Amino acid sequence: MRRFGELYDSLDAGGSDDFKLAALAAYFGTAAAADAAWALYVLSGRRMRRIVAPAVLLDWLREESGLPQWLIDESRSTVGDVAETIALLIEPGAIDGAALDLSLATWIEERIAPLRNAEEKEQRESVVRWWRSLPYRECLLVNKLLTGTFRLEVPGFLLTRALARALDVPSTEIACRLATDWQPSETFWENLRGGGRSGW
């Protein structure tokens, strides 16, 4: 998650396309296949399924933080986003380096997605543990993935150019392949990288 977080930092500012393109190409050129596939999925604006509603997360925050409701409301109004408000307000504990180093794919597939069918008590225990053991940036990202509100949509032309540069595949070819109804997986990524047709 840390590597994806570093990429997120490079994309989540009002700077130049040149810098964002370089950051995307560096990430896609070196990330593991499953991570690259998931990163492409969320950055291209495809919807993640909601695991927990933002209002539920805010309830947990109020109970965990002991902050008055009006102060949470005021903070949220200033920040403008529930996932970020929580990441900023929660009292951090000791950072869990191993959790931080888990890959993006592992976080999504093995930690976040399985919570969808869990009881609320179990959901809350896991989520609060993550809040307290992750730094601000990764806490924000986990909250966005949990609530299905990851809306850092990178312009399609930037993604296409970055992929073309990282994978050494013509951008027209990349654009064509991304126009299909694909699901994030290692197979998808290997096909995109290798130019194969299986799995499409």
Added chain:
Amino acid sequence: MSSDSAPLVVASGRGLYCPPGDFYIDPQRPVQTAVITHAHGDHLRDGSARYILARPGLGIARMRLGRRADVTAVEYGAPVRIGETTVSLHPAGHILGSAQVRIEHGGRVWVVSGDYKRQPDPTCAPFTPLECDVFVSEATFALPVYRWPETAEVIEDIVRWWRFNRERRVASVLFCYALGKAQRVLAELASFTSEPVHVHDTVEALVQVYREAGVTMVPTLRAQSTRTADYAGALVVAPPSTAGTRWMQRFGRYSSGFCSGWMRLRGSRRRQSFDRGFVISDHADWHALLRTFRETGARRILLHHGHTDTLTRLLRERGVDVDALETAHGALP
């Protein structure tokens, strides 16, 4: 109002005023006696007849006010008689020479914080909590969403960004306020590198003052060359006012970063046209404000400058006697 309860500091049209001492703190217009908390442009203005400030800030003040200004530099903690009051200046940890103003009169002590922070800063003396009856505090970042990360983590992040740009043969231009923030970043970088950093002339002039005060920073080079090739892969520190100006053309393609507490929020990062926002502030964050109020033991807190409403409401709910300074006693003209 009896003299026992008369305020030692009030808000006035010229800035904070101490009636029994007949002096102003960081006046916004020329006055007879100005006690200065620090040398940022919105706190130190020229034209006053007499200035009193902390000795470590003398070099910067001389640069800003010129040689002819009547400036008295006092050691931290040394008492000075001004009018009917005894005044002393104490480290505020904001920038080199920054000071809190302690005012004693009639057995009562008021402290005006000036701008301050509680994070370690290798360029200035650390903030000293002072016991007082009334603490007048800035409240620039008085919302709980403002919680500063460890400075070393942010500097590591800056170094990673610089190295990433270096691999692309692109300059990294880091925008920092020329006084204080720039020198703090240059000093913090010394733990990571001994490579020279290119700096704007305005930054370099103040770097020299800091060096003369004994502050260790990475080597600096004035960014005078207009050859783009000279900056390929280099780190440049420049004031935000140079962003988007012709001065930047010398760097050719470059990546930009901005160091500020305001970079804590995504919305602020996205509204600015910088590639990266780095959260480094010379002000107290929310948690440092609350901690400081406790440590002063003050029975009354007066807030000015910033999110005073939010902090006032929270402190009142906790039973603290608190007001915004502007409304506490009314403003004098």
